[in-house]
Amino acid sequence: MNKKNKVEKKRQKEQYVVEEMIRLYCRKNHKEYDKTTGKMCPSCQELSDYARLRSQKCPFMEEKTFCANCKVHCYKPEMREKIRVVMRFSGPRMLLYHPVLERV
Template sequence: MKQDNITAKREQEKRIVSLMIRTYCKGRHGTRQGLCPECQALQEYALLRADRCPFMEAKTFCSNCRVHCYKPAMRENIRAVMRYSGPRMMFSHPVLVIQHGIESIREKKRLEKENHEA
């Protein structure tokens, strides 16, 4: 994958995680503009992790990665964000949800094939 594609993929991931954190913060913490301090810290952490990810070229989603670079507490926080925001994104960003579903199916098939060949 070319560096431009990796950069675009990284920026897309950062945009989506930020969107999901905003959705979570607004729904759970009642923020109208910006993020509460807890969600702001989580977003900064998630963006830093995305910037430093050495597997960006090959990975699909962090949940499928063999190396979990999030600290345990932050990992639980981001899971809560995903559980809350994921279903709600269907109404606000249906194209992103459909793309995520397609990529998830492809990744599942790839992993199954990889496991059968091993």
């Protein structure tokens, strides 16, 4: 696997994990979450779309670890606070709801 493919695979995995964390947060905190389809409320969907866009444009994907450790904060302050709330809520719960993702 070449370098570009590894970076793209890492990007896709990060996007998936973040989306699942947002989905978990939405499911447990918002009444608008649709349990039958898994569709998030508009606010959480907006955050998920924003996080995906930020990940797609990240110039440090190849060597980065976590966005919180990055020297460049590309999230708008409002969105950064929203994702921080989601991470604090979902992070500890991911082990229960997505144990496989925690190991990868």
